[in-house]
Amino acid sequence: MSERQQFGNADEAEHSAMQWEVEQKFRLSDVQKVAAKLTELGVRFTEASQQTDRYFNHPARDFAKTDEALRLRQVGEENFITYKGPKIDPDTKTRRELELPLPHGKHIPEQFAELLAALGFRPVAIVQKKRRRGELLWEGHDVEVALDEVEGLGSFVELEITADDLTLDAAKSALKALSRRLGLGPSERRSYLELLLAGKS
């Protein structure tokens, strides 16, 4: 769950409502089974899109220790740069997130990686995944569903509800009920980056 300031485009810059992402992720041993249950519940999955995330460490502080992240994300021709601040509340995983669009094009991430390198940022890891997305109405909440096949890590499902202060508790309960219905659990709290780095050491 994270407080997100997301700027989809320039005209949305004024938008800064207090929103929360209630999010849970689960490792899957049988993707087809979970995909079938979700389809039963009405989810229609998109085609898989390739997402490449390049993570960087800061020239003067260790993001692993400060609990921050800087990421270049490529999804097809689209590109984004994302900063994640430290979790303000470890329990709810509240954190600041700034995601900005970069120009389209397949060489853009390389070019920004070069810029970041010139500024002293060090590449940490590349997370590559194939993601299929879907949506589900569950207990009155719009749930975003993602089936991820992560290179070097395996398969996961992510469930996410965007809530405000008033709907936060209900969203948490709804997510819990949905994960039970799908036979999922326990949830994986670590990020893909953390899992990849843990696997390396």
Add this chain to the structure above:
Amino acid sequence: MSERQQFGNADEAEHSAMQWEVEQKFRLSDVQKVAAKLTELGVRFTEASQQTDRYFNHPARDFAKTDEALRLRQVGEENFITYKGPKIDPDTKTRRELELPLPHGKHIPEQFAELLAALGFRPVAIVQKKRRRGELLWEGHDVEVALDEVEGLGSFVELEITADDLTLDAAKSALKALSRRLGLGPSERRSYLELLLAGKS
């Protein structure tokens, strides 16, 4: 004069010919006089465009000492981020320059300024200028001309020829001859940023 690696767009990423910018800048007391001489020589000036440059200092090193620069440039709806490396040769002012496009939109610089702030970059100064551009064929060289009205500094003309190794010396001579013809001199070697900061202290 600088060695420039400029990425206009994704498809030009492969382009990296060794080019030099032979460039001189002169403070003007009488803009109209110089503009008239240039018009006589065939220059047709564009309408003035507003350029806003935001400069940042690094979280862990002092760019004023390392002779680097990080800049967000806004020209109308267009936006760029530019890194300038230290001058490799103080005499010819050779330096690495990485200029990358950002998405269009008037709020984009604020958003990237916020991202840079989150990463520990400190705003140093904002250079605002009105620029009129023109082109001139002079002694066989294409000369780019810019008439700048810089907030807090006054008026300047910039003359620039892009050369390769073979035409470098001829370009330098041509620029010298042109500046004499225009009655200009001596040249101002400091950047607008340096001039602004010098004026503040």
